[in-house]
Amino acid sequence: xxxxxxxxxxxxxxxxxxxxxxxxxxxxxxxxxxxxxxxxxxxxxxxxxxxxxxxxxxxxxxxxxxxxxxxxxxxxxxxxxxxxxxxxxxxxxxxxxxxxxxxxxxxxxxxxxxxxxxxxxxxxxxxxxxxxxxxxxxxxxxxxxxxxxxxxxxxxxxxxxxxxxxxxxxxxxxxxxxx
Numbered sequence: 001x002x003x004x005x006x007x008x009x010x011x012x013x014x015x016x017x018x019x020x021x022x023x024x025x026x027x028x029x030x031x032x033x034x035x036x037x038x039x040x041x042x043x044x045x046x047x048x049x050x051x052x053x054x055x056x057x058x059x060x061x062x063x064x065x066x067x068x069x070x071x072x073x074x075x076x077x078x079x080x081x082x083x084x085x086x087x088x089x090x091x092x093x094x095x096x097x098x099x100x101x102x103x104x105x106x107x108x109x110x111x112x113x114x115x116x117x118x119x120x121x122x123x124x125x126x127x128x129x130x131x132x133x134x135x136x137x138x139x140x141x142x143x144x145x146x147x148x149x150x151x152x153x154x155x156x157x158x159x160x161x162x163x164x165x166x167x168x169x170x171x172x173x174x175x176x177x178x179x
Contacts (some may be wrong), residue, residue: 007096012114012149016086016087016088016111017160020111020112020114020115021115023112023131024060024063024115024116027040027044027126027128029122030044030070031045031126034139034154036067037123037124037125037126037127038125040126040130040132041125041126041127044127044129044130044131044165045130045131045132045133045134045137047131047134048130048131048132048133048136048137048138049135049137049138049141050133050134050138051134051135051138052129052134052135052137052138052139052140052141052142053138053139053141055086055135055138055139056138056139056142056143059081059082059085059086059139062085063081063085065081065084067160070100071100071101071103071168072093072095072100073094074102074140074145074168075093075103075105075166076093077092078105078136078166079092079093079105082139083105083107087111087112088111089107089108089109089110089111091105091106091107091108092105092106092108093106096104096165097167101167101168101169101170102165102166102167102168103165103167104152104163104164104165104166105163105164105166106161106162106163107161107162107163107164108161110129110162112129112131112132113128113129113155113156113162114179116128116156116175118156119156119157124157127154128152128154128156129151129154129156129162130151131153131165132147132164133150134149136164137149137169140166145168145170146168146169146170147166147167147168147169148165148166148167148169149165149166149167150165151163151164151165152164152165
């Protein structure tokens with residue numbers, strides 16, 4: 001039996017919306033469970049890491065991507081394919097180091113905050129979307145790319161954009177030598 005046109009896209013949209021709503025409830029519960037924002041941030045990062053470790057298999061199976069030859073190709077792949085595939089947005093990518101191992105993903109629109117207007121004043125150091133950092137870090141680690149992933153700017157904290165920083169921890173020459 002054939003699937004009606006547009007069916008797969010519709011189910012991804014529903015899944016995305018359900019994820020965003022569920023994510024908000026998860027963060028709210030973690031805020032109740034932990035007094036300190038740092039503990040919530042750590043928990044979100046650990047959860048994201050676990051998701052990233054598992055999600056990479058799905059990504060590789062469904063994206064039909066080839067092996068990236070550079071950190072810049074990897075950053076572009078994360079932005080143009082992975083974010084589009086799972087969150088329906090495509091961040092812009094900028095390289096912020098002469099060594100070519102530091103990149104920023106700049107999101108004009110962050111779907112995880114669609115239903116969030118602002119953070120409560122008492123939660124000023126909460127990194128609401130820290131799950132994303134863990135997902136990226138976990139997925140990269142599974143393809144043998146150690147990286148530090150952090151939020152550099154956040155619209156929920158009054159910044160103009162949401163910016164995620166990715167720093168690959170090995171120099172490009174180190175990667176080439178290990179092949």
